[in-house]
Amino acid sequence: MSISNRPLRGDRRREVVLSGAALVDVRPWSEARSVLAVASPAAAAGYVDLAAWIRAHRPRVDALLLEHRALLFRGFGVDAPERFAEVVAAASDGDPLDAPGDESTPRAEAGAKRVYASTFYPQHQTIDMHNEGAYCFTWPRKIFFCCITAPGGRGETPICDVRRVLARIPLEIQARFEARGVRYVRNYNAGVGLTWQQAFYTDDRAKVEAYCKAHAIEVEWLDGERLRTVAVRPAVQRHPITGERLWFNHAAFFHLAAREADVRQALVSTYGEDGLPFQTFYGDGSPIDPADVRTILDAYDAERILFPWARGDVLLLDNMTVAHGREPFEGARRVVVALSEPQSVS
Incomplete structure (x- = not known):
């Protein structure tokens, strides 16, 4: 060998x-x-x-x-x-x-x-x-x-330790996320990202609704075979063995501010602010400051191996x-x- x-x-x-x-x-x-x-x-x-x-x-x-x-x-x-x-x-x-x-x-x-x-x-x-x-x-x-x-x-x-990522995020940003959580809004549109049929591995709306109910996801059916889902999740989780606080979310990953400027412009022009394939907010629905998204992405980058x-x-x-x-x-x-x-x- x-x-x-x-x-x-x-x-x-x-x-x-x-x-x-x-x-x-x-x-x-x-x-x-x-x-x-x-x-x-x-x-x-x-x-x-x-x-x-x-x-x-x-x-x-x-x-x-x-x-x-x-x-x-x-x-x-x-x-x-x-x-x-x-x-x-x-x-x-x-x-x-x-x-x-x-x-x-x-x-x-x-x-x-x-x-x-x-x-x-x-x-x-x-x-x-x-x-x-x-x-x-x-x-x-x-x-x-x-x-x-x-x-x-x-x-x-590349990999990185999210304990160290959390330590790099300013305390005031941590506090806002930990208090409010993260709201994930997804629009399943033909053309960008997966259709709902692809994402849920079925074309049966009842099966999608049952899955979403079991996983605490709100469902809104739109015209043209489109689907919008909303889920609120914690921003920080505890490790199941050690109890350590972990930065465990997609708040920055799914946020529009994480995309390049030309991509952001194209997405908003095509789908509008309410129709984006992915967008994140605080759990109460208030917007996340794009500058905070950049701070979070920089924390990941600083810890990459x-x-x-x-x-x-x-x-x-x-x-x-x-x-x-x-x-x-x-x-x-x-x-x-x-x-x-x-x-x-x-």
């Missing part, structure tokens, strides 16, 4: 000794931050089956994830969706999750059950930092990525603590994703 020769920052290593044999080395990605550790087969270990290793040493993997909140498994040769699915099952409590019912981007299975293409966004575009499903009533606590084909250039999946993908890499994130995005890329890039361990608004 080949181990990537891409250099990794930091040279402090800790040996994980298992059954009398040092099978896997674990080291922090950076001495400056606790988030992200890299696990790879020890030089003398030969081939290590990652799924089998995780099954045999699950408590150790869980402890490492709680310590670092992001684990990059490199050199294990997980280069097919079926093998990735085995890793996900080994590292999860319960079965991997189906795609949620109120998707914001298309989601299609990619070679194995409940393994999905990570995104269909054009390769020249950047995807801003976000925690998966933070706008939803139920979200995954764990999110897994696997690099089947490494990009020819760029294409990283980048690493280059290598074929066969598996990245496991504590989704409530670690946000992710995507950089533009060149060449072919195939990164698949899986979700597990649902958490819900309390």
